[in-house]
Amino acid sequence: MSEDAIERFVGGVTGHSRLVLLVMVLLTAGMFGGMAQLDSGSQAGGTTDMFPETTVAEKADYVSEQYSTQDGEQQSAPAMVYVQPASGNALSKDALLGALHYQQxxxxxxxxxxxxxxDQPTSVANLVASRIAETPDATLDEQITALDAATDSEVASAVRSTLTADSEALALLPRSYEPGTAHAESHRMLFEFTAGEDGQPPSAAQRALYEAASEREGFFTLGEHARAAGSQQLNANTMELVVPFALVSILGILAFAYRDVVDVIVGMIGVGVSIVWMFGILGWLGVSAGMTMIIGPVLIAGLSIDFGFHVFTRYREERGSEETIRAPMARSMRGVALALGLVTVTAAIGFLSNVANPVGSIRDLGIGITLGVIAAFVIFVTLVPALKISIDGLLERVGFDRRNAPLGSGSFLRPLLSSSVTLARKAAPVIVVVALLASAGGAVTWTALDQESFQQQSEPAAEWKQDLPEPMGWDQPAYSQHSRYVQGAYSAVATDASQRFQLLVEGEVTTDGSLDAIAAATDRSVFTDSRSRESLRSPVTVIQSVAATHDGFAETVAAADTDGDGIPDTDLATVYNRLYEVAPEEARQVVERTDGEYRSLRVIGPAESAGMTDDRIDEVRAAATAIEDRGRDLQATAVSQAAVLDSQLDVVTDGIIRVLVLALAAVFVGLVLIFRRVHDSATLGVTTVVPILMVTGLVVGGMYLLDVPLTLVTALLMSLVVGLGIDYNIHISDRFAQELDRGREPVDALRVAVTGTGGALLGSTLTSAGAFVALLLHPHPQLQSFGILVVLTLVTSFLVSVVVLPSLLVLWARHTSAVRTTAQPTTVAAARSDD
Structure with a gap:
C-alpha cells in the first residue's frame, strides 16, 4: 500500500469516525450470523484428521481388516465396573453380594x-458364588441365593479356593492382591458388549452402568459418561481458579500499562470483536473451526492486545499539550498502520505455512488463525481508533483531560529500555555473537527433547489449591482420582486382540526359519503377563497347541521340525495348509490366507494399558526388529495404540521442522521484499529476520532446560512460534526506519524506537505472559507445558527485540553508512571525469 493510499485511508477513519463505527457495528452483526453457521467439529469434509496417517496406522488397519473378518474378535467391546468398598475388603461377603446385586x-x-x-458379567463375585452354589453354570439369581446363605467363613474359604496363583480371575484384581488370600482393596467386573461402529460399547449401555454405579457407594466406572462428568468438573475448576487469575492479571497489567480505564475498555472491545470476526469469517467461508476453537482465541487475544498497545502508545506519543484528538490520531495511525500491516502480512505467512503440515486439523488451524490476524488488523485500524476518537471527544467535552503519557517514558522504564541502545552502541558485535551461539546451542537440543504422545496427570492437585476458599478451591474430579487409581493398581485387560500388543509379520512367511524367528523374538518379558486373561498367541503357540491334541497334525509338524525343538523349520506352506484343515478357526487368528496365498502372520501379546502411552512399546518394537534381523525376507511391525500414537508424533515432529523451515524461508523472502518496497532497504528486512531465527532456537533450548516435552500439543505450538516472534521485531525495525526517515541519527532513532515502541512491546508481553502464567496453576502437566511454552516464546521474543535487535540495527546502520561513504567519493570522481 502506497503512502498516499495510507494517508487517504487514515484520513477517512479519523475524519469520519462515526460513520466508521456504524459500518463496523453492521459488519460485526453480520459476523455473529457467520458464527451461527460455524462448524466446530474437528473434521470437515473428511479433510481435517486429528492425526496424520502413518505406516504403523495403516498396518493396524490392515490387521483389523484381515483378521477381524476371520476370528470375529473385533466385535467385542469391554466395559469395566470397579468395586472399592469403604470397608477396605472387596472380597468380603457384603462386597461380593453388593456386586451381584449391582449386576442384577x-x-x-x-x-x-x-x-x-x-448371560452375565465376568467377576470374582460370580466365580465365588458359583463355587459356593456348587454349580459352574449357576444363574445370577442362584448365585445371589447361595452367597447370601453362606457364612463369612464359608465365603472366605471359597475366595481362597477360587483365587489361586494360576487363576485367570487374578486379572480382575489389583496387582497388590496375594493369591490364595481373602482380602483385596478392590475388584472389577467385566461386561462384554457388542461393539458399536467406533469400536466402543454402546453409549446407552455405558450410561446404565455409570448411573447404577453412581447410586452405590464404592462403585465406579471409567466409561464415556464418567469421563464426561469428569471433564465437566475439570472445566468448572478451570473457570473458577485459572480464568479469574488470568483475567485479574490481564486487567491489572493493562491498568498499570495504560493507567486509564477507558483505554482498557476500548482495547478489550477490540480484542473481543477481533475474535468474533475470526469465527464469523470461518463460519461464512465454511472452514472447520476444530482446534481453532481452543487455540485461536488465545493467540488472537494476545495479538490484539499487542495491536492495542501500539495504537494507544503511538497516539499518546504524538498528541501535543494543546492539540485536539483527530490530528494526532491521524499522525499516529499513519505510522502504526504500516507496522501493523507488516506484522499482519508476515504473521499470516508464518501461520499459513502450516498448510504444509501433515495433520489436517493443524492445516485448518493455520487458516483460522490467519483469518483472525487479518480480522484483528482491520479492527485495530478502523473500529478501535474511531471508538477512541468518539469516546475521548465526548469525555473532553464534559471536562475530562484525555492526555496520558505512554508506557516507557517514565523515569524508571525509559532508562532501563534505553540501556540496551547504549549497550548496542558499545558492544554490538559481542551481543550478536553471544546471542547467535545461545540460539544455536538451543537449536541443537531439539533432538534431546523428551517425546511423548500426550502428557498425563499422575498426581492430584496440590493441597493448597484444594484448600483455597470457594469457589476457587480445586475440587478433585472423582473421575481423575479413579483413573489414577486404576492405572496404578491394575494390570491391563483386554477382551479381544485389538486391545493387545500385536506384531504383524509380512513378506515370505513360508520361508524356512520364519517361525524360529518369531519364537526367538517373542521369548521376552513383554509377552509374558501372569495376570493376563489370555497368554501369548502366535503361529508357533497355535501350531504347538493343536499338535498336542491332534496326532496327524503332530506328525506334519515333526516332519517339518529338523532340529527337534517343536517348531517347524521347513516346508511351512504344508504346515499352514494342514493347520487350516484341522483347526481352521485357530489358524485364521494368526495366519492370513488370501486367494490361496499366505501373506502375513500375527503375534498377539498382552493387553495394552488403558492410557494413551505404554512404556512396553519399545520392547515390542525390539521384538519386531529381531524378527526382521533373523528372517531376511520378513517385515515385522509393532501394532498397538501406543505404537500408532508414537508413529504419529514422529510424523508431526518431522512436519513441524518442515513447517518451521518453510515459514522462516517465506518470512525471509516476504520481509526482504516488503522492506525493499517500503523502506528502500532489503538488507533491513534481512536484519529483522535474524532475531526470529534466534527466538526459535532459544525457545527450543528453553524447552530443554525447563523439561517441557515434545508432545502433539507442544509440537503444534512450536509451529506457531514464528508467527508470535515476528511481531516484536517488525515493530522495532519499522519504527527505527521511520525515525531515520525523519532525519534522526541511527543511535537517536534506535533510542526512540526502543523506548517508544519497546514500551508498547513491554506492556503487550506482560499482559499476554501474565495471562498464560495462570495456566501454571492448572494441575494437568499438558496445560502447564502449554503455558510455559507460550510465556517462554513471548518473553524470549521481547528480550531479543529490545536487547539483540538493537545491536543488529547498529551494525546494519554502520554497514550502510560505510557503503554510502565508500560510494560517495567514487560518484564525485566520476562526475569530475565527465567534466
Missing part, C-alpha cells in the same frame, strides 16, 4: 441386556 440391577435395563454378549 443393570441387567434389568434394556440398554444392557440387549447388547451384552454373555
Amino acid at each position: 440391577a443393570v441387567l434389568d435395563a434394556d440398554a444392557v441386556a440387549s447388547e451384552i454378549q454373555t
Whole structure:
C-alpha cells in the first residue's frame, strides 16, 4: 500500500469516525450470523484428521481388516465396573453380594441386556458364588441365593479356593492382591458388549452402568459418561481458579500499562470483536473451526492486545499539550498502520505455512488463525481508533483531560529500555555473537527433547489449591482420582486382540526359519503377563497347541521340525495348509490366507494399558526388529495404540521442522521484499529476520532446560512460534526506519524506537505472559507445558527485540553508512571525469 493510499485511508477513519463505527457495528452483526453457521467439529469434509496417517496406522488397519473378518474378535467391546468398598475388603461377603446385586440391577435395563454378549458379567463375585452354589453354570439369581446363605467363613474359604496363583480371575484384581488370600482393596467386573461402529460399547449401555454405579457407594466406572462428568468438573475448576487469575492479571497489567480505564475498555472491545470476526469469517467461508476453537482465541487475544498497545502508545506519543484528538490520531495511525500491516502480512505467512503440515486439523488451524490476524488488523485500524476518537471527544467535552503519557517514558522504564541502545552502541558485535551461539546451542537440543504422545496427570492437585476458599478451591474430579487409581493398581485387560500388543509379520512367511524367528523374538518379558486373561498367541503357540491334541497334525509338524525343538523349520506352506484343515478357526487368528496365498502372520501379546502411552512399546518394537534381523525376507511391525500414537508424533515432529523451515524461508523472502518496497532497504528486512531465527532456537533450548516435552500439543505450538516472534521485531525495525526517515541519527532513532515502541512491546508481553502464567496453576502437566511454552516464546521474543535487535540495527546502520561513504567519493570522481 502506497503512502498516499495510507494517508487517504487514515484520513477517512479519523475524519469520519462515526460513520466508521456504524459500518463496523453492521459488519460485526453480520459476523455473529457467520458464527451461527460455524462448524466446530474437528473434521470437515473428511479433510481435517486429528492425526496424520502413518505406516504403523495403516498396518493396524490392515490387521483389523484381515483378521477381524476371520476370528470375529473385533466385535467385542469391554466395559469395566470397579468395586472399592469403604470397608477396605472387596472380597468380603457384603462386597461380593453388593456386586451381584449391582449386576442384577443393570441387567434389568434394556440398554444392557440387549447388547451384552454373555448371560452375565465376568467377576470374582460370580466365580465365588458359583463355587459356593456348587454349580459352574449357576444363574445370577442362584448365585445371589447361595452367597447370601453362606457364612463369612464359608465365603472366605471359597475366595481362597477360587483365587489361586494360576487363576485367570487374578486379572480382575489389583496387582497388590496375594493369591490364595481373602482380602483385596478392590475388584472389577467385566461386561462384554457388542461393539458399536467406533469400536466402543454402546453409549446407552455405558450410561446404565455409570448411573447404577453412581447410586452405590464404592462403585465406579471409567466409561464415556464418567469421563464426561469428569471433564465437566475439570472445566468448572478451570473457570473458577485459572480464568479469574488470568483475567485479574490481564486487567491489572493493562491498568498499570495504560493507567486509564477507558483505554482498557476500548482495547478489550477490540480484542473481543477481533475474535468474533475470526469465527464469523470461518463460519461464512465454511472452514472447520476444530482446534481453532481452543487455540485461536488465545493467540488472537494476545495479538490484539499487542495491536492495542501500539495504537494507544503511538497516539499518546504524538498528541501535543494543546492539540485536539483527530490530528494526532491521524499522525499516529499513519505510522502504526504500516507496522501493523507488516506484522499482519508476515504473521499470516508464518501461520499459513502450516498448510504444509501433515495433520489436517493443524492445516485448518493455520487458516483460522490467519483469518483472525487479518480480522484483528482491520479492527485495530478502523473500529478501535474511531471508538477512541468518539469516546475521548465526548469525555473532553464534559471536562475530562484525555492526555496520558505512554508506557516507557517514565523515569524508571525509559532508562532501563534505553540501556540496551547504549549497550548496542558499545558492544554490538559481542551481543550478536553471544546471542547467535545461545540460539544455536538451543537449536541443537531439539533432538534431546523428551517425546511423548500426550502428557498425563499422575498426581492430584496440590493441597493448597484444594484448600483455597470457594469457589476457587480445586475440587478433585472423582473421575481423575479413579483413573489414577486404576492405572496404578491394575494390570491391563483386554477382551479381544485389538486391545493387545500385536506384531504383524509380512513378506515370505513360508520361508524356512520364519517361525524360529518369531519364537526367538517373542521369548521376552513383554509377552509374558501372569495376570493376563489370555497368554501369548502366535503361529508357533497355535501350531504347538493343536499338535498336542491332534496326532496327524503332530506328525506334519515333526516332519517339518529338523532340529527337534517343536517348531517347524521347513516346508511351512504344508504346515499352514494342514493347520487350516484341522483347526481352521485357530489358524485364521494368526495366519492370513488370501486367494490361496499366505501373506502375513500375527503375534498377539498382552493387553495394552488403558492410557494413551505404554512404556512396553519399545520392547515390542525390539521384538519386531529381531524378527526382521533373523528372517531376511520378513517385515515385522509393532501394532498397538501406543505404537500408532508414537508413529504419529514422529510424523508431526518431522512436519513441524518442515513447517518451521518453510515459514522462516517465506518470512525471509516476504520481509526482504516488503522492506525493499517500503523502506528502500532489503538488507533491513534481512536484519529483522535474524532475531526470529534466534527466538526459535532459544525457545527450543528453553524447552530443554525447563523439561517441557515434545508432545502433539507442544509440537503444534512450536509451529506457531514464528508467527508470535515476528511481531516484536517488525515493530522495532519499522519504527527505527521511520525515525531515520525523519532525519534522526541511527543511535537517536534506535533510542526512540526502543523506548517508544519497546514500551508498547513491554506492556503487550506482560499482559499476554501474565495471562498464560495462570495456566501454571492448572494441575494437568499438558496445560502447564502449554503455558510455559507460550510465556517462554513471548518473553524470549521481547528480550531479543529490545536487547539483540538493537545491536543488529547498529551494525546494519554502520554497514550502510560505510557503503554510502565508500560510494560517495567514487560518484564525485566520476562526475569530475565527465567534466
